[in-house]
Amino acid sequence: MNFYINQSICINYLRVGAVNNSSVLQIGSAGYIKSLSNLYNTGGFFEAAPPATRRAELSQALSRPVVPLAPPPSR
Secondary structure, eight states: OOOOOOOOOOOSOOOOOOOOTTOOOOOSOOSOOOOOOOOOOTTOOOSOOOOOOOHHHHHHHTTSOSSOOOOOOOO
């Protein structure tokens, strides 16, 4: 069975909250959506990432600012 659909779509404002590896944004009708996933080593890394830190170590590291914050501008 074949469907022939003519559409006229006008979008004045489109806000996308999040896009991740499995997101599909469809506007209008799609006869066939083919999934595609590509993995690229854009950082040029040659070995595995270090193991994740424990929560206690992480909370100690985040207890003080990594970069000192500038004071707010005076008005």
